[in-house]
Amino acid sequence: MSRTLLQKVWDAHGVRTLSTGQTQLFIGLHLVHEVTSPQAFAMLRDRGWQVQFPERTFATVDHIIPTLDQARPFADTLAEEMMSALERNAKEFGVPLWDLSSPRQGIVHVIGPELGLTQPGLTIACGDSHTSTHGAFGAVAFGIGTSQVRDVLASQCLAIDRLKVRRIDVSGSLTRGVYAKDVILEIIRRLGVKGGVGFAYEYGGAVLDGMTMDERMTVCNMSIEGGARVGYVNPDQTTFDYLEGRPFAPAGETFGRAKTWWASMASDADAEYDDRVEIDGAALAPVVTWGTNPGQSVQVDERIPAPGDVETNDRPAVTEALEFMGFEGGAPIAGTKIDVAFIGSCTNSRLTDLREAAQVVAAQRISPHVTGLVVPGSKAVAAAAEQEGLDEVFRSAGFEWRGAGCSMCLAMNPDKLEGRQVCASSSNRNFKGRQGSPTGRTLLMSPAMVAAAALAGEVADVRELAPAGSVGVG
Amino acid sequence: MATGGQRISRVAGAPLPMRGNDIDTDRIIPARFLRSIRFEGLEAHVFEDDRKALAEAGTPHPFDQPQYQGAAILLANANFGCGSSREHAPQALQRWGIQACVAESFSEIFLGNSTALGLPCATATPEAIAQLLHAAETEPATAMTLDLEALTVRAGDCVVEVATAPAVREALLSGTWDATGLLLDEFDDVRAVAARLPYVTGF
Numbered sequence: 101m102s103r104t105l106l107q108k109v110w111d112a113h114g115v116r117t118l119s120t121g122q123t124q125l126f127i128g129l130h131l132v133h134e135v136t137s138p139q140a141f142a143m144l145r146d147r148g149w150q151v152q153f154p155e156r157t158f159a160t161v162d163h164i165i166p167t168l169d170q171a172r173p174f175a176d177t178l179a180e181e182m183m184s185a186l187e188r189n190a191k192e193f194g195v196p197l198w199d200l201s202s203p204r205q206g207i208v209h210v211i212g213p214e215l216g217l218t219q220p221g222l223t224i225a226c227g228d229s230h231t232s233t234h235g236a237f238g239a240v241a242f243g244i245g246t247s248q249v250r251d252v253l254a255s256q257c258l259a260i261d262r263l264k265v266r267r268i269d270v271s272g273s274l275t276r277g278v279y280a281k282d283v284i285l286e287i288i289r290r291l292g293v294k295g296g297v298g299f300a301y302e303y304g305g306a307v308l309d310g311m312t313m314d315e316r317m318t319v320c321n322m323s324i325e326g327g328a329r330v331g332y333v334n335p336d337q338t339t340f341d342y343l344e345g346r347p348f349a350p351a352g353e354t355f356g357r358a359k360t361w362w363a364s365m366a367s368d369a370d371a372e373y374d375d376r377v378e379i380d381g382a383a384l385a386p387v388v389t390w391g392t393n394p395g396q397s398v399q400v401d402e403r404i405p406a407p408g409d410v411e412t413n414d415r416p417a418v419t420e421a422l423e424f425m426g427f428e429g430g431a432p433i434a435g436t437k438i439d440v441a442f443i444g445s446c447t448n449s450r451l452t453d454l455r456e457a458a459q460v461v462a463a464q465r466i467s468p469h470v471t472g473l474v475v476p477g478s479k480a481v482a483a484a485a486e487q488e489g490l491d492e493v494f495r496s497a498g499f500e501w502r503g504a505g506c507s508m509c510l511a512m513n514p515d516k517l518e519g520r521q522v523c524a525s526s527s528n529r530n531f532k533g534r535q536g537s538p539t540g541r542t543l544l545m546s547p548a549m550v551a552a553a554a555l556a557g558e559v560a561d562v563r564e565l566a567p568a569g570s571v572g573v574g
Numbered sequence: 575m576a577t578g579g580q581r582i583s584r585v586a587g588a589p590l591p592m593r594g595n596d597i598d599t600d601r602i603i604p605a606r607f608l609r610s611i612r613f614e615g616l617e618a619h620v621f622e623d624d625r626k627a628l629a630e631a632g633t634p635h636p637f638d639q640p641q642y643q644g645a646a647i648l649l650a651n652a653n654f655g656c657g658s659s660r661e662h663a664p665q666a667l668q669r670w671g672i673q674a675c676v677a678e679s680f681s682e683i684f685l686g687n688s689t690a691l692g693l694p695c696a697t698a699t700p701e702a703i704a705q706l707l708h709a710a711e712t713e714p715a716t717a718m719t720l721d722l723e724a725l726t727v728r729a730g731d732c733v734v735e736v737a738t739a740p741a742v743r744e745a746l747l748s749g750t751w752d753a754t755g756l757l758l759d760e761f762d763d764v765r766a767v768a769a770r771l772p773y774v775t776g777f
Contacts, residue, residue: 112771115763118756120744126767128774136660138611149754152761153768164609178609185611219773229659229683245661245687246613247752255757257764260686261741293596294653297682327656329682350777357777393596393656417595510605510658531600531657538604538623 102368104265105221105334106300109240109365113223115257122259128222129239130252131208132159132195134186135512136227140249141189149254154194156256158217161186161199162207163512167475167502170200179513193253206478206504209233209446213317214480216346220335220362225252230446230528232323235332236316237339238365240300242329263330264298264374269305272382277563279456280315281448281526281546283307285387285397287319287379288326293395296328299374302367303333307381313342314452321447322528325394334366388433388559389530389544391421396530398433400549400561406430424532425541426520434559436543440523441472441499441554442535443547445509448526449477451484453547457526458490460551460562461497467557472499473515475507499554511536524553579692581749585674586719587646589710589729590636597650598657599684603666605658616662617669637670641714647727649706650677655684664688674720676727676736678703689742692751696720698727702734722746 103111115124130153137159144151151157164179174180183199190197198204204211209230212218220238224231229243244251244258251258270283287301301323308316316333323331333339340359343349350358385399396418398404404422406429407415422429427436443449443457454476466472474494476482482504485491491501508515509527516536517523523535523542530542543559552562607619625635636642648667654677655663664687667675674694688695698706709716709729718729720736722743727734738746745751757764768774 113767115767116760118741118750118753119748120741120750120756122741122745124757124764126764126771128771135608139613142611147754149758152764156774176609182609182611222773227659227661229657231659243659243683245659245664245683245690247661247690248686251690251754251757254754255761255764256768257757259741259745259753259757261739293656294679294681297653297679324657324683327653327681354777358772361772361777393598420594510600512605512609529598529600529657531598533604533623534600536606538627 102370104302104367104371104373105238105332105365106240106263106265109221109223110262112221118259120259122261124257125223125260127225127252127256127258128156129217129224130157131212131224131226132157133163133208133228134161134182135163136246137189137249138182138185140246140253141193143250144253151193151195151253153256157195157253159186159190159195159197160205160208160211163506163510165200165505166513167505167507167515170503203479206480207446207449207506209321210450210477210481213237213313214346214478216343216349219343219349220339221365225258229324230321232329232331233317233321233446235320235323235330236313238332238335238362240330240332243324263300265302266296266299266375266377267302267304267373268377268379270303270307270379270381271305272307272380273310274307274381274384277386277548278384279546279548280311280318282384282387284319284322285394285544286384288322288395289387289397291326291377293325293393294327296323296326299328300330300332301326301328303331308333309336312452313338314450317450318447322394325528335362386546386549386562388549390425390427390433392424392530392532394528394530394544396421400434400559403430403432434561436559437522438470438524438543438553438558439521440517441466441470441550442508442523442525442527443550444473444475444477444507445527446477447528448547449475449481451481453526454485454490457547457551458493460548460565461555462493464497464555466498466554470554470557472554473502473508474499475502476504478504508535510534524550524559526550579749579752582692582694582746583723584719584721585646585694586717587673588642588644588714589647589649589706589718590642590645591707591710592636592648592650593707595652596656597654599655599660599663600657602655602663603660608660608662613662613665616666620666620670644671646671646673647718647720648672648675649703649710650675651703652678654680656681659683661687664691664693668693676706676720685742689745689751690753692746694720694722694738694746696736696738698734698736705732705734
């Protein structure tokens with residue numbers, strides 16, 4: 101019988117059906133960070149449990165670390181306490197930890213893939229909702245809370261219901277200046293922020309087939325913003341080429357055997373889906389959010405909606421968002437003044453993202469009133485970017501070049517908006533207060549669009565700034 | 575192996591109306607309060623930024639209105655708890671005193687996190703939620719009862735039907751919502767599954 105990747109992964113990892121009716125699912129890779137793990141380790145200690153599969157568990161530090169002065173102890177005593185707790189827990193329970201002293205440190209969803217830990221056919225869990233990122237490799241990857249982190253540490257399993265699968269085909273090819281970020285923002289705009297509840301999103305079609313792994317990760321990363329806990333792309337040659345030679349990927353003859361198994365886990369050609377959506381990739385344009393959830397967005401050449409433009413049910417939310425943002429319904433989004441430009445986060449902090457943004461800023465200066473921040477996703481990304489001279493491109497344009505971490509995506513470290521600042525951001529959430537100021541405002545967009553906004557000092561259409569043929573390969 | 579947790583079949587108490595769709599976990603508990611290695615004390619910061627903004631506007635947040643102090647059943651519209659996977663959100667609500675949530679729908683991660691804490695989340699139709707919200711706002715002193723056996727919420731003379739995922743209901747009714755014990759019960763089966771996985775055995 102033909103099956104989807106989700107079904108195959110479920111079948112391979114199901115231990116048994118629990119008395120509650122849920123599946124006991126074996127977790128192939130458990131990624132741990134400092135924010136959602138300390139209470140889980142404490143519960144293990146209280147109950148006298150061990151980490152059952154320490155060799156399938158890896159930890160790093162990303163959310164709370166300063167991106168400027170990383171000397172220990174951290175100036176923030178709470179951050180220091182969390183860092184110390186993770187160090188103590190990793191040592192006590194035998195879990196490898198890549199901390200600030202390691203060249204492998206970085207955002208958990210950046211380092212898993214670049215180290216080759218993230219592989220097709222795995223179940224992957226992490227106490228972070230953007231774990232869906234790893235689905236780019238054809239893994240079934242999802243975020244969990246701290247009690248479930250405890251479950252996975254103690255048993256390497258989760259009690260979970262199987263998801264339905266919605267196939268989303270993006271056909272054709274993207275036009276110049278349109279990026280992976282625009283694809284996922286458009287999907288969320290069309291299907292809504294709760295459209296994916298109960299579903300895993302399987303992304304495919306010519307646009308996804310042609311994407312690099314970095315681009316596929318951007319798409320899968322924001323599945324959760326559309327309500328889908330899991331998003332994935334079937335593994336193909338692009339996936340295998342990316343993995344070959346990575347530290348934790350199989351090597352030599354084993355790689356060939358692994359490739360055969362990985363390929364076998366892809367959805368069958370005649371697999372049946374619970375739902376299907378088709379999107380014409382050629383018709384897409386750069387997307388910018390105007391509101392307080394990732395579905396409240398328009399194309400850059402469109403106008404911000406007024407309450408009267410939307411269905412009756414949505415009017416209170418639109419009114420509330422406009423009020424919070426201080427925007428007028430009916431105004432064009434282009435030309436909206438920005439104060440801060442942030443390029444980073446698990447959505448868009450990989451080498452490809454930095455290259456795309458650097459191409460836009462090349463040899464220009466950001467607007468004098470804009471504070472620009474580039475935060476590479478990992479130390480490895482930072483090193484590779486520096487090797488190419490991207491750090492110099494950003495610095496000479498007036499951006500700050502920082503150390504790797506989550507930074508201003510959620511502002512658990514010193515990188516924060518102040519007051520009512522407006523931030524053009526390559527991150528994933530524009531929730532009220534998300535970037536550290538309760539009244540701060542976030543406009544989500546692609547890294548190239550953030551770069552364009554930084555240069556113009558306002559939301560600008562990257563297609564008008566970019567020299568023809570230099571960006572937007574899709 | 576002990577399977578943790580009390581059996582939970584009904585929750586009774588005063589309601590707290592939280593109107594609006596897509597209330598995200600960043601709003602329930604802003605990220606700066608996650609800078610801690612403990613959950614204790616989170617209740618002091620539940621909805622902190624929203625509460626401060628509404629207090630300044632002179633329209634107190636439900637969590638600050640005197641008639642909802644001591645409430646146990648939170649009522650909400652669609653997609654409550656969306657966004658971040660932070661268990662700190664249901665932890666903050668539960669530590670504040672919320673013992674059950676009834677909404678049009680919940681984000682899946684929030685639902686899973688709440689269940690793991692023995693905090694029942696039940697859904698009802700938009701019409702039923704509208705009825706309950708209205709009752710909570712007009713007669714805040716009237717206690718509501720969520721009955722997980724009957725799958726109803728009773729508010730005075732008004733009874734509405736609710737739904738829960740079957741596994742959630744079963745976990746709460748049987749007291750197996752703290753799943754670790756259950757997952758460790760037949761651990762040989764776990765080892766057997768691991769031993770069949772090519773990436774565990776080295777392909």
